[in-house]
Structures are given as C-alpha cells and as structure tokens.
Amino acid sequence: MTKNCIIIGLITLLLVLSVYAVADDNVSINIDIDNTTPSNETVTENTNYTNDTIPENETQPEEIIDFEVVDFVPKEFKTGDTQFNIKVRNTGNTELKNLIAFVSGSGVSTYDVVAIDSLEPNEESYIIVMGSLKERGNITLNIRMGEKIFYQDIVVIDPDYEADQQNLLKLQEEEEAKKELIETLSVQLDELEDNFKLLESELQTKKAQHYDVSEINLNDLRNFLIDTHSSIVVFDVTSAKASIIRASDEYAYQKEKLDNATLIKKSIVENVRANLILISSIAASIITLFTFYEVMKKKKEGLSKKMMEVKVTFDNKNNSKSKKKKESKKKRDIKEE
Structure with a gap:
C-alpha cells in the first residue's frame, strides 16, 4: 500500500510540474504583452484588416527619396x-x-x-x-x-606641359604616399576582419551557453568594415582612415561588453522545465522498478499460497491413510479376540 502511494505521488508531482511550467510560459507571455502596452492606453482588437493592410488608426510614414x-x-x-x-x-x-x-x-x-x-x-x-x-x-x-x-x-x-611639371611631381609624391598608406590600412583591415569573425563566433558560443548578450550588436562594426573596404578600393584615404578608426573603436567596445557578459540566472521553474525529460525518465525508471517489485511480490505470494495448498492436500491424504490404517488394525484386533 505504501509503495502504491509513492508511485501515485511521483506521477502527481510530474503532472503538477508540467502544468506549472506551461502556466509559467503563459504568464511570461502575458507579462511581455502587458509591458508593450502603455498604462494609460487600452488595446482593442481590430479584425477588419489583415497583415497586408494598415489599420485605420495608423498612418503610413511618408516616403522620402533623397x-x-x-x-x-x-x-x-x-x-x-x-x-x-x-x-x-x-x-x-x-x-x-x-x-x-x-x-x-x-x-x-x-x-x-x-x-x-x-x-x-x-x-x-x-x-x-x-x-x-x-x-x-x-x-x-x-x-x-x-x-x-x-x-x-x-x-x-x-604631364607634357612645362608649367605643370612641379605640380606633376607633387601629385606623384602624393600618390606614392597614398599607396603606402593604403597598404597599411589594408593590413589593419585584414586584422580587424579576422577579429570580427572571432568575435562573431564567441558571441554565438556565449549565446548558446546562456550568457546575457542582449546588449551586444555587431551591425555597426560590420558596416564600418564594409565602408573601410570600399574606401580602400577607390583609394579614398581620408574616408578609409576615418572608417577604420570607427571600426577599431567599435570592436573594442563590443569586445569589452562580450567579455563582461554574465550568465542568465534561471528560476526554479526554468531549471525544472529544462530538466523535465531527465526527471521524467528517472521517475519512469522508479515506477518501473516498483511495478516489477509488486509483480514479483504477487507471484511469490501466489506461489507460496499454492505450495501451502499442496502441503495441506498432502497432509490430508497422509492423515486419511493413517486413519484408515488405524481403523483397519482395530478391526483385526477385534476379530482376533
């Protein structure tokens, strides 16, 4: 009886945890929806439009092409x-x-x-x-x-005009200086792009490990790298220098935030939900063991009962034979007298 109660208790516990986990999901969803609605406004459902149309109380922003x-x-x-x-x-x-x-x-x-x-x-x-x-x-x-x-x-x-020779020499010197600077910027860009790939990989790893990376955004860094590459291609040294400085600063900023990211603390319900399959498996194993024990116990009791019945039958037969022998002996004794 006690073991049956334990089995029923385990099943009840699993059902309660499952219902509570689902209920917690619904509460979280309701909270998120509530948080997006200002306290002084009410939301009314409008079923007169589809996803392809705009509600009557909303205006489409004016398109500006410039x-x-x-x-x-x-x-x-x-x-x-x-x-x-x-x-x-x-x-x-x-x-x-x-x-x-x-x-x-x-x-x-x-x-x-x-x-x-x-x-x-x-x-x-x-x-x-x-x-x-x-x-x-x-x-x-x-x-x-x-x-x-x-x-x-x-x-x-x-170049063939004599008065332009001095300006030509100056222009050639500037072009040589640009080439050297472009080569330096290209090396820096390659290094930043490698670091960016590592940062992306680390971000995905920490996200999978449940770190809080909600404040980390690599879009600006990606755009700065693209701008730098475009400027280098057209030998726009001034823009390339500005873009790579912004990219370096943005990389350092996002890297620091990622390094300082903390693990997201889970509630008891979240931990239970995350390990619900494991808990269910353990509980199922326990229930199976108890069920096997009860089956074996009943078989043992049935076997013992059967053996007792056989023993009683055997004893009854022996007693009957003994009684008959005694009666037969008594009759012989009477005849001899």
Whole structure:
C-alpha cells in the first residue's frame, strides 16, 4: 500500500510540474504583452484588416527619396584616362536602387559607370565613373543623378606641359604616399576582419551557453568594415582612415561588453522545465522498478499460497491413510479376540 502511494505521488508531482511550467510560459507571455502596452492606453482588437493592410488608426510614414554627394575623390588628375569616385549618402527613408551618375565638363568624356545596386537609408557607397580628361587647368564637373545636379571642382595636370611639371611631381609624391598608406590600412583591415569573425563566433558560443548578450550588436562594426573596404578600393584615404578608426573603436567596445557578459540566472521553474525529460525518465525508471517489485511480490505470494495448498492436500491424504490404517488394525484386533 505504501509503495502504491509513492508511485501515485511521483506521477502527481510530474503532472503538477508540467502544468506549472506551461502556466509559467503563459504568464511570461502575458507579462511581455502587458509591458508593450502603455498604462494609460487600452488595446482593442481590430479584425477588419489583415497583415497586408494598415489599420485605420495608423498612418503610413511618408516616403522620402533623397540623397547627396558627400565626397569626390580624387580631386587632382592627369590628362588621359581616369576614374571618378563619387561617394553618395541616402538621406531619405527608402531604399535606393540602381544609382548612377553622369559626369560632364570641359574636355571631359565618360565611357563606363559602375552603379550602386542598393543603398539603405543613412548608408554610403561609391558610384565609379570611368572617363577621359583632355584639357588641363581648373575644371568644374557637372554630376547629374536623376533630377539632381551636383558640382565638383577639379585640377587637371598635363604631364607634357612645362608649367605643370612641379605640380606633376607633387601629385606623384602624393600618390606614392597614398599607396603606402593604403597598404597599411589594408593590413589593419585584414586584422580587424579576422577579429570580427572571432568575435562573431564567441558571441554565438556565449549565446548558446546562456550568457546575457542582449546588449551586444555587431551591425555597426560590420558596416564600418564594409565602408573601410570600399574606401580602400577607390583609394579614398581620408574616408578609409576615418572608417577604420570607427571600426577599431567599435570592436573594442563590443569586445569589452562580450567579455563582461554574465550568465542568465534561471528560476526554479526554468531549471525544472529544462530538466523535465531527465526527471521524467528517472521517475519512469522508479515506477518501473516498483511495478516489477509488486509483480514479483504477487507471484511469490501466489506461489507460496499454492505450495501451502499442496502441503495441506498432502497432509490430508497422509492423515486419511493413517486413519484408515488405524481403523483397519482395530478391526483385526477385534476379530482376533
């Protein structure tokens, strides 16, 4: 009887834990929903619209399509074939696609354009225009993008023009210095990209180990690395330096937060829920053992009972035989007298 009570108690305990765990989930969901609703507002369910439509009491934000040229590199050129690098920023709230630019000016011709395929709001990227310069001197470029026109002043040096020799030498020295700096920045970028991959891996590991990494976001770092790479490709040293500094600072900031991340403390219910399968398995094993014990016990009791019945039957037979012998002997004695 006591063992049966223990088995029933274990089953009841498992059922209570399961119900409590489910109830705790529902409470958590209700709490999350409550937290998203201001205390002075009420929420009413509107079933007159689907996910593809906007509720009547909500207005769709006005679509703003706008952009600006934030940089143009280089600004000094030699006559002949060249490359214009136009840095564009999306200043609207809508994704821009297939951004191209048409460059014109005195003695300027173009023959190829590498467009920006996609540019999200606040993002920056480069339109690359391949062209040729035939005139020396100060030239104003007209940069047409859609309905907007931007202006950029450049200096064109003619290597064959005697008065430009000093400026040509200066330009060549600056280009050599740029190349060296670009090589240094490329090495730094490679190192940062390797560190970024390790940081991503460590973030996933700690997340799997239930560390609190909710405040860690690597999106800005990823974008800074992309900006640095783009600037290096077009030899925009100034932008490359600025982007890699921001990337280094952001990496250090996120790395420090990840190193200081703490384990998320679990409640008793969460621990029970996490180990519910193990607890159920142990309980099932115990119940199986008790059931096997009860079955064996009943078999033993049945066997003992059967043996007792056999013994009683055997004793009864022996007593009957003994009694018959005594009666038979008594009859013989009487006859002899």
